[in-house]
Amino acid sequence: xxxxxxxxxxxxxxxxxxxxxxxxxxxxxxxxxxxxxxxxxxxxxxxxxxxxxxxxxxxxxxxxxxxxxxxxxxxxxxxxxxxxxxxxxxxxxxxxxxxxxxxxxxxxxxxxxxxxxxxxxxxxxxxxxxxxxxxxxxxxxxxxxxxxxxxxxxxxxxxxxxxxxxxxxxxxxxxxxxxxxxxxxxxxxxxxxxxxxxxxxxxxxxxxxxxxxxxxxxxxxxxxxxxxxxxxxxxxxxxxxxxxxxxxxxxxxxxxxxxxxxxxxxxxxxxxxxxxxxxxxxxxxxxxxxxxxxxxxxxxxxxxxxxxxxxxxxxxxxxxxxxxxxxxxxxxxxxxxxxxxxxxxxxxxxxxxxxxxxxxxxxxxxxxxxxxxxxxxxxxxxxxxxxxxxxxxxxxxxxxxxxxxxxxxxxxxxxxxxxxxxxxxxxxxxxxxxxxxxxxxxxxxxxxxxxxxxxxxxxxxxxxxxxxxxxxxxxxxxxxxxxxxxxxxxxx
Numbered sequence: 459x460x461x462x463x464x465x466x467x468x469x470x471x472x473x474x475x476x477x478x479x480x481x482x483x484x485x486x487x488x489x490x491x492x493x494x495x496x497x498x499x500x501x502x503x504x505x506x507x508x509x510x511x512x513x514x515x516x517x518x519x520x521x522x523x524x525x526x527x528x529x530x531x532x533x534x535x536x537x538x539x540x541x542x543x544x545x546x547x548x549x550x551x552x553x554x555x556x557x558x559x560x561x562x563x564x565x566x567x568x569x570x571x572x573x574x575x576x577x578x579x580x581x582x583x584x585x586x587x588x589x590x591x592x593x594x595x596x597x598x599x600x601x602x603x604x605x606x607x608x609x610x611x612x613x614x615x616x617x618x619x620x621x622x623x624x625x626x627x628x629x630x631x632x633x634x635x636x637x638x639x640x641x642x643x644x645x646x647x648x649x650x651x652x653x654x655x656x657x658x659x660x661x662x663x664x665x666x667x668x669x670x671x672x673x674x675x676x677x678x679x680x681x682x683x684x685x686x687x688x689x690x691x692x693x694x695x696x697x698x699x700x701x702x703x704x705x706x707x708x709x710x711x712x713x714x715x716x717x718x719x720x721x722x723x724x725x726x727x728x729x730x731x732x733x734x735x736x737x738x739x740x741x742x743x744x745x746x747x748x749x750x751x752x753x754x755x756x757x758x759x760x761x762x763x764x765x766x767x768x769x770x771x772x773x774x775x776x777x778x779x780x781x782x783x784x785x786x787x788x789x790x791x792x793x794x795x796x797x798x799x800x801x802x803x804x805x806x807x808x809x810x811x812x813x814x815x816x817x818x819x820x821x822x823x824x825x826x827x828x829x830x831x832x833x834x835x836x837x838x839x840x841x842x843x844x845x846x847x848x849x850x851x852x853x854x855x856x857x858x859x860x861x862x863x864x865x866x867x868x869x870x871x872x873x874x875x876x877x878x879x880x881x882x883x884x885x886x887x888x889x890x891x892x893x894x895x896x897x898x899x900x901x902x903x904x905x906x907x908x909x910x911x912x913x914x915x916x917x918x919x920x921x922x923x924x925x926x927x928x929x930x931x932x933x934x935x936x937x938x939x940x941x942x943x944x945x946x947x948x949x950x
Contacts, residue, residue, distance in 0.1 A: 461530065464502030470570035471500055473579075478804050482763050485646040485726045487553070488800045497580045500573045501529040507564040511790040512574060515562025517919040518551075519941030520544045522559055522574055529577055538585040541578060544941065546615045546918060547657060549586075550640060552579025553649045555915045556753075562790035586656070593663035596624040602932050605630060605687040607674050607874065610638025611914045612905025613693035614657075615921030616928075617666050619938055623929045627666050628687070632673040635727075638695055639906075640914070642720045645757050647764070647800075651727065675874030689900045689928050692888055693921065694874070696866040696906035702749060706817030711824040713739055715754045715863035722761045741767040745856040747827050748772045748806070749814055750863030753799075758861045760801030770806040771855055775845070775864075777834060778810045813847065817860065827855045866911040885910055894924040895931070902928055 461468075473489045475481075481488050491497070504526035512522040521540060528537035541548055552575055563571030585591050602625045606617045609631040617627045635641055637654040662668065672678050683690060699714040701707070718739050724731055731738055741762035748758045751774040762770050779796050787793035802808065809829075816828040831851035837843040868886035869875065875888065880896040880903070883889040887910050888903040890896050896903055904924035905917040919941065929936040 461502035462506075464499070464530075465505045465565050465569065465572075468499050468503050470503065470573060471496060472573060473576050475800060481647065481800075482804050485650075485722075485764060487650055488647050489553070491576065491580050491583065494580065494584070497577060498530055498532065501526045501577050503565065503572050504530070505565055509564075511562040511564055512559040512572075515790060515792070516559040517913070517916045518544050518922075519919075520559065520578075522572075525581060526572065526574070526577060529581065534581065534584050535588070535590060537581045538590055541581050542585075543939070545578075546618045546922065547611065548578050548582035549653050549657065550611060550649065551915050551918065552576070552582060553653070554644055556792075556913065558792040558913075558915075561792045564790075567789055591660065593660050595664045596622060598624050599626065600624045600933065602626065602688045603628070603686065604689045604691065604928060604932075605674075605683055606691045606693055608638055608693035608695060608905075608907070609636040609668065609670075610693060610695050610905065610917060611640055612695075612907075612917035612921035612924075613638065613691070614661065615918040616691050616693060616904055616925045617921075618661060618664075619922050619925030620928060621661070621664055621666050623925070623933075623936070623938055625929070625932070629666060629668050630672045630674050630678065631668065631670045634671055636668055636670060638693075639917075642723050643716065643754070643757075645719060645722060645761055646726050647760055648757070651723070673873075675872055675877050680874065680877035684900075688932055689902065690878070691924055691928060692869075692874070692878075692880070692896075692901065692903040692907050693905050693917075694869055694872070694907045696868050696887070696911040698867045698870045698886075699862065700865045700867050702814050702862050702864065704814060704816050706819065706824070709817050709819045709824040710822055711819070711858060712817060712860040712862065715748075715750070715758050715861050718758055718861050719754070719761065722765075739859070741765040741770075741859055743768050744858035746770045747855060747857040747860045748863060749860065750774075750865070751776065752863065752865065754865075755861075755863035756799040756801045758863055759806045760799075760804060762859075762861075763801065763804040763806075767859075769856070772802075772806050772808045773812050773814060773829065774808065774810045775813055775832065776811065778808075811845075812853075813845075815847075815852070817857075824857055824860055827857045827860060829853050829855065866906075868910060869907040893927040893930075894920070895927065900931070902931075 510523050525537040525540045557575040559574050560571040604627050606613045606629045609629050617629050620627045742765050746762045746767045748755050781796045783793050812829040813832045817824050819825040831848045832845040835844045881889040888907050890903050894902045902924050904920040926938040
C-alpha cells in the first residue's frame with residue numbers, strides 16, 4: 459500500500475491558497491491543487507494500516523486506501539473508477555467537505571493525516587481533463603417514473619442512481635437554477651458554479667429531466683404528481699432558518715444568512731436583482747455583525763470581506779473549542795476543534811461566549827447590537843450543556859448589517875409536505891423508516907429534509923441509499939450498491 463516509508467519520510471502538504479490580498483478582490487476559488495507529482499507523494503503517505511478507519515469516517519464509505527495507492531502508482535484511470543463507485547460527485551466533496559475521513563485516518567494518531575480530500579479532488583479533475591467523465595445512459599429502461607423534489611446534493615445523487623437503474627427521473631427545483639445548497643448556499647470562492655453546470659450537463663445527457671422554477675405543491679399539484687409518477691423522493695433540504703428572537707428584530711438591515719448568500723451568488727452570476735425588484739444586501743463600508751459559529755457564518759464573512767465591509771464581528775455563543783483533541787474527543791471520531799477558515803484569515807473579529815439580547819437603531823434601521831457574556835454550565839452525564847448570562851457584562855457593537863447564521867430548524871412547512879401528508883419527527887424533519895420511506899407509501903425522503911442540516915457528503919450518501927430503497931420498492935430487487943453499516947457514530 460503506497461510507499462512503505464512514505465508516512466515517515468513525506469510531510470503533509472495541503473492545497474495551496476491564493477494570497478489574501480488577491481483573493482478578496484474576486485469570487486474565484488481560494489484553493490489550488492498541488493501539481494500531480496506532489497500529489498502522488500501525498501498519496502504515498504497512506505499506510506498499510508490493517509484496519510482503515512477512514513472507511514468508517516467517510517459517510518459515503520469511500521474505499522480510500524485503494525484510490526490513494528492507485529494515485530501513488532500513477533494509475534489515475536483506475537483511481538477514478540474506484541472513486542466513482544462510491545461517490546457520484548467527487549468534484550463537490552473534494553472542494554467543500556470537512557473531511558471526516560481525515561479525522562479517522564490512522565496516521566493522524568501520530569502525524570498529520572493523509573490529504574484524502576485533496577487527492578479525491580485531484581482524481582476527478584484529472585478524469586475530466588482526460589475525457590473519462592462522459593454521459594453513460596442506461597442500456598435499458600424500466601418504464602418506471604420517479605419525481606425527485608429538490609436539486610441539491612441529495613436530490614442529484616438520488617436522481618443519478620435511479621437513472622443508472624434504468625428509471626425515468628424528473629428533478630423539480632423551485633429556484634431558477636439547479637444545485638440547491640451547492641448553488642446558493644456555498645459561495646463561489648469555495649466552489650465556482652461552472653463545477654455544478656459541468657455535472658448537470660452530463661446528467662441531462664444521461665436522460666435525467668430537470669424542471670426549474672417549479673414549486674411542487676403550489677405550481678404543480680401534489681395529486682397530479684402522484685398520478686404522474688410511480689414514486690416521489692423529497693430532497694428539499696432543511697431551509698427553515700433559526701431566528702434570533704429579541705427586541706429590535708423587526709429593524710431593517712437584519713437578514714438571514716441564506717438570503718445574503720443567495721444574493722451574493724446571484725450577483726456573481728450578474729443577475730439584475732434591482733430590475734427584479736429585490737433590494738440589494740451589500741456590506742460595502744458597513745459595520746457587519748455575523749451571528750453564528752458554523753460554516754455558514756464563515757461564508758458570510760468571506761462575502762462581506764469581498765464586498766468591502768468596514769468592520770466584521772463574528773459572535774459565537776459558546777467558548778472557543780480546543781485546537782487539539784481532548785479525552786472527550788477521542789480518535790477516530792470527528793472532533794469539535796477550533797477552525798480558522800479562509801474567511802477568518804481574510805479579516806474579522808471573533809468574539810466567544812456572547813449572546814445577542816437586543817438590536818437597536820433609528821429610522822427603522824439597525825445601528826447597534828447589544829450582547830451579554832455567557833458562561834457554560836457543566837452538563838450532567840445525560841444532559842445537554844447549557845449556559846447562563848453573566849450580569850454586568852453587556853456590550854454595545856456598531857452594526858449597519860446583521861447576518862443571522864445560527865442554523866436551521868428543519869425543512870420549510872411547505873404546501874408540498876402538507877399535501878403529501880408526511881409525518882414529521884420530534885425535530886421537525888420528515889420522518890422515515892430504515893428504508894427512507896415515509897408514512898405515505900411510495901414517498902421517500904433523503905438528505906437534510908430527513909436528517910436535519912448536515913454535510914454535503916451526508917446528503918450524497920442519503921441520496922444514494924434512498925435511491926436503492928426506491929429501486930427495491932418499485933422492482934422487488936435492486937443492483938444498486940449500498941455502503942452498509944460502516945459509519946462512525948457521532949459523539950454527542
